[in-house]
Amino acid sequence: MEKMHVKMNVNGKEVDLLTEPRTLLIHALREELGITGPHVGCSSSHCGACTVDMNGMSVKSCTVFAAQANGAEITTIEGLGSPDALHVLQEMFKEHHGLQCGYCTPGMITRAYRLLQENPNPTEEEVRFGIAGNLCRCTGYQNIVKAILEAAAKMNEIKESA
Amino acid sequence: MNEATPPKEERTAALSGLGTSRKRVEDARFTQGKGNYVDDLKMPGMLFGDFVRSPYAHARVKSIDTEKAMALPGVHAVLTAADLEPLGLHWMPTLAGDKQMVLADGKVLFQAQEVAFVVADDRYAAADGVAAVKVEYEELPVLVDPFKAESDGAPVLREDIADQTEGAHGPRRHPNHIFTWESGDREATEAVLAEADVVAEEMIYYHRTHPCPLEPCGCVASMDKVNGKLTVWGTFQAPHAVRTVASLISGIAEHNxxxxxxxxxxxxxxxxxxxxxxxxxxVASIVTGVPVKWIEDRSDNLMATAFARDYWMKGRISATKDGKITGLHCHTTADHGAFDACADPTKFPAGFMNICTGSYDIPTAYLAVDGIYTNKAPGGVAYRCSFRVTEAAYFIERMIEILAIKLGMDAAELRVKNFIKKDQFPYQSALGWEYDSGDYHTGWDKALKAVGYEDLRKEQAARVEAFKRGETRMLLGIGLSHFTEIVGAGPVKNCDILGLGMFDSCEIRIHPTGSAIARLGTISQGQGHATTFAQILASEIGLPAEDITLEEGDTDTAPYGLGTYGSRSTPVAGAATAMAGRKIRAKAQMIAAYLLEVHDNDLEWDVDRFVVKGSPERFKTMKEIAFASYNQAIPGVEPGLEAVSYYDPPNMTYPFGSYICVMEINVDTGTTEIRQVYALDDCGTRINPMIIEGQVHGGLTEALAIAMGQEIAYDEQGNVTTGTLMDFFVPTAVETPNYQTDYTVTPSPHHPIGAKGVGESPNVGGVPAFSNAVHDAFRAFGLTQSNMPHDHWRIWKTAQSLGLHD
Structure with a gap:
């Protein structure tokens, strides 16, 4: 199959991929760019393990063609924080035991990141609705919700003190 | 020196040992996208394999044409049963003493069965190849109802063993019959039932469902022909057992x-x-000489890998007029699908279903289980439970409710009347188990008080009256559940899988500077072993948990163990960890005695050091002893500080708990709203309360899913109608309530630290709590039993059948 160029900005870096038109964004990220944080859980947009941020929106990268991301800005879990400077959400997920097997976690945190950009002061109900596209089989969500609410509070504190 | 010694409490806290809500060491990599799952593996030259699967539930395979597929760019090989047959690998043994087709050998027996394996450059090329393989089928009559399996004219599914009248678990009475397994005294039970004041009888169906982990199954196999070594990375809950099985069926020596x-x-x-x-x-890696990856997709996972449950449990329970239970009879029809691939200990083809007397002192009982073949996927695994324990708990907790209806008694009162009493432990059950410890009444009272049980019953009664007056369309259900689990398989004397005794292991090496690595025969799938096992060890050997690395899952480095399932890690490998720690401490004591120039017996252990009795200023810390073990020539003591323990548990452990769910039900829409879920667990000694709570939240959510909507359903042609996450219910954060957790502590008397295991309790106790809430809401209107899952449609139908829409 004839390949095509796809240019994206992924986690702040410009990349130029030569890939098949049918390549899904999740596979371009995982297999061609070695960004293995986002995972594949269902291949059908239900589970959200593959969630990445694309042009300021959460997308399920298992049902987006890489070609559709041409020119896009992509942020994955790898772009949210670094070992020396974790994102508040990453800290709060650990603090409140918001993960167990870790498979949903990159997608869940990436989704929570966008949710808090859109709504910095969510209620518990809004958090639950806002992450309803991301399934977790281990935690029962209670501690995930707690972690996101705490992260929102901390992010607002940081904003206020700045 | 004495002045410098911090107080005991401070030194204990510094260890982050038993009882500490230590934050998880695993989380750093998982929160940063640096986990290492099998699909993350990428190796030079690696190929990708994918399956051609059967669209039919029962059909003869007339021909397989691979020519077009082989001609496609990027396709390297297409394997069929004919290619595997010369290697003797077209069938493989199951864990239950049966055998299973690896690739369709002449016929297919369930929808999505593996027919051919296409090996290609990547997953896209493999998908092209799968689409190009042409298979000609001849459809055969389909058997989906286990009760029709032995009727006249039923199709014979397993032609390979149709003539065998003896199976792995005794006589077979029909080609579609797998085994009959019995427990207890049949005649005595029949006699008790015949003479009883009251007998309640009901068929309890625990529907077919699926564990559906978020990561599907997969592996990367790499045959290194130069060195003759085969390495397989994969989603294995029991890596050592996989190694042994792989060696036995492939003929490759186990060390390779x-x-x-x-x-x-x-x-x-x-x-x-x-x-x-x-x-x-x-096989593909051996054939192609390069690594081969296989990762199933979600539908493959739901339709072809191991399902759970599918037990039809016909129960009879008898009691005196005032509610003292006298006998229990259960006959179970177990739908095993096309191959018997249950993961149960060999001597227990129906797992520990004979824990079905539950938390109650039932003097006489009998259980029989018939395993049946149908045109469905194989499996029958313990989905977040010890082997068939959730089926047993659901059965008895429903039977108790049904008996309460028959007696006109409150279901909580009936339980209290029949609980095994604290002073009866260790308790011998009528079906042969010895319950290690328990205190059911204390937890139950605490639970009833916590939810305000009496007030809830008053509210419910008022609601029923209001409903009858036409003032509300909402009913209130109070779902009670008291479960007793049997976990921690298990004693080698009666527990093995494929002849491998179900002990487990831990090996510890203390480094010169006083840090350590411990390796176990288990493998975490999210339970946080690296965090909690280090805590067990910290308390045993007095080194901080943060200085202990824990490693699992590599058969070249970890000691032999049977893996993680059935809540066995803490009861078995956790015990091995404590015992190995005690061996370290015993040697450390000899070293300390030498260093302090005293007799071994003159020393006592104090949190993180050995102290000379009566001279607290004279001591050696474990850290000092570790270094000494590497640089002192001690007469009669080998250098180094290492230990290994293989722990064969003397008994199972029996965690228990009291769960209550309060649920609102809309009679007109069948929708439900969960108002409260209270879960009190007693898992013995608590290692990490934070992780226990997390396990309970997760297990309750899986229980909620199973009770309220999750199922693997088949139509009459054997098509799976719930093969995607569109149809297979996995709760989101919106449907999932907040949970209220609580606990009591009744240590296991035979476990070195008294721990019992907890991961599966919430599923075992949760399913009856949710289901009983639904049933309880309709009790006043005459409902005794309805089948799970209680989705909106089924609840609406229940309301309809009770005339509540009239």
Whole structure:
């Protein structure tokens, strides 16, 4: 199959991929760019393990063609924080035991990141609705919700003190 | 020196040992996208394998044409049963003493069965190849109803064993019959039932469902022909058992096989078994000489890998007029699908279903289980429960409710009247188990008080009156559940899988500077072993948990163990960890005695050091002893500080708990709203309360899913009608309530630290709590039994059948 160029900005870096038109964004990220944080859980947009941020929106990268991301800005879990400077959400997920097997976690945190950009002061109900596209089989969500609410509070504190 | 010694409490706290809500060491990599799951593996030259699967539930395979597929760019090989047959690998043994087709051998027996394996450059080319393989089928009559399996004219499914009247578990009375397994005294039970004041009888169906871990199953097989070594990375809950099985069926010597379980994205029992994908990847790697990856997709996972439950449990329970239970009879029809691939200890083809007398002192009982073949996927794994324990708990907790209706008694009162009493432990059950410890009344009272049980019953009664007056369309259900689990398989004397005794192991090496590595025969799939096992060890050997690395899952480095499932890690490997720690401490005591120039017996252990009795200023810390073990020539003591323990548990452990769910039900829409879920667990000694709570939240959510909507359903042609996450219910954060957790502590008397295991309790106790809430809401209107899952449609139908829409 004839390949095509796809240019994206992924986690702040410009990349130029030569890939098949049918390549899904999740596979371009995982297999061609070695960004293995986002995972594949269902291949059908239900589970959200593959969630990445694309042009300021959460997308399920298992049902987006890489070609559709041409020119896009992509942020994955790898772009949210670094070992020396974790994102508040990453800290709060650990603090409140918001993960167990870790498979949903990159997608869940990436989704929570966008949710808090859109709504910095969510209620518990809004958090639950806002992450309803991301399934977790281990935690029962209670501690995930707690972690996101705490992260929102901390992010607002940081904003206020700045 | 004495002045410098911090107080005991401070030194204990510094260890982050038993009882500490230590934050998880695993989380750093998982929160930063640096987990290492099998699909993250990428190796030079690696190929990708994918299956051609059967669209039919029962059909003859007339021909398989691979020519077009082989002609496609990027396709390297297409394996069929004919290619595997010369290697003797077209069938493989199951964990239950049966055998299973690796690739369709002449016929297919369930929808999505593996027919051919296409090996290609990548997953896209493999998908092209799968689409190009042409298979000609001849459809055969389909058997989906286990009760029709032995009727006249029923199709014979397993032609390979149709003539065998003896199976792995005794006589077979029909080609579609697998085994009959009995427990207890049949005649005595019949006699008790015949003479009883009251007998309640009901068929309790626990529907077919699926563990559905978020990460599907998969592997990478790499045959290194130069060195003759086979390495397989995969989603294995029991890596050592996989190594032994791989050696036995492939003929490759066991020391030349290395099985590695990397990070596993949830298992819940689904990743215990051996699947055709593993076998085909290994063969494909041998054939092509390069690594071969196989990763199933979600529909493959739901339709072809191990299901759970599917037990039809016909129960009879008898009691005196005032509610003292006298006998229990259960006959179970177990739908095993096309191959008997249950993951149960060999001597227990129906798992520990004979824990079905539950938390009650039932003097006489009998259980029989008939295993049946149908045109459905194989499996029968313990989905977040010890072997068939959730089926047993659901059965008895429903039977208790039904008996309460028959007696006109409150269901909580009936339980209290029949609980095994604290002073009866260790308790011998009528079906042969010895319950190690328990205190059911204390937890139950606490639970009833916590939810305000009496007030709830008053509210419910008022609601029923209001409903009858036409003032509301909402009913209130109070779901009670008291479960007793049997976990921690198990004693080698009666527990093995494929002849491998179900002990487990821990090996510890203390480094010169006083840090350590411990390796176990288990494997975490999210349970946080690296965090909690280090805590057990910290308390045993007095080194901080943060200075102890824990490693699992690599058969070249870890000691032999039977893996993680059935809540066995803490009861078995956790015990091995404590015992290995005690061996370290025993040697450390000799070293300390030498260094302090006293007799061994003159020393006592004090948190993190050995102290000379009566001279607290004279001591050696474990850290000092560790260094000494590497640089002192001590007469009669070998250098180094290492230990290994293989722990064969003397008994199972019996965690228990009291769960209550309060549920609002809309009679007109069948929708439900969960108002309160209270879960009190007694898992013995608590290692990490934070992790216990997390396990309970997760297990309750899986229980909620199973009770309220999750199922693997088949139509009459054997088509799976719930093969995607569109149809297979997995709760989101919106449907999932907040949970209220609580606990009591009744240590196990035979476990070195008194721990019992907790991961599966919330599923075992949760399913009856949710289901009983639904039933309880309709009790006043005459409902005794309805089948799970209680989705909106089924609840609406229940309301309809009770005339509540009239």
């Amino acid at each position: 096989i290395r099985i590695i379980s990397p990070d596993i994205g949830g298992g819940f029992g689904n990743k215990v078994g051996v699947y055709p994908g593993y076998v085909c990847s290994i």
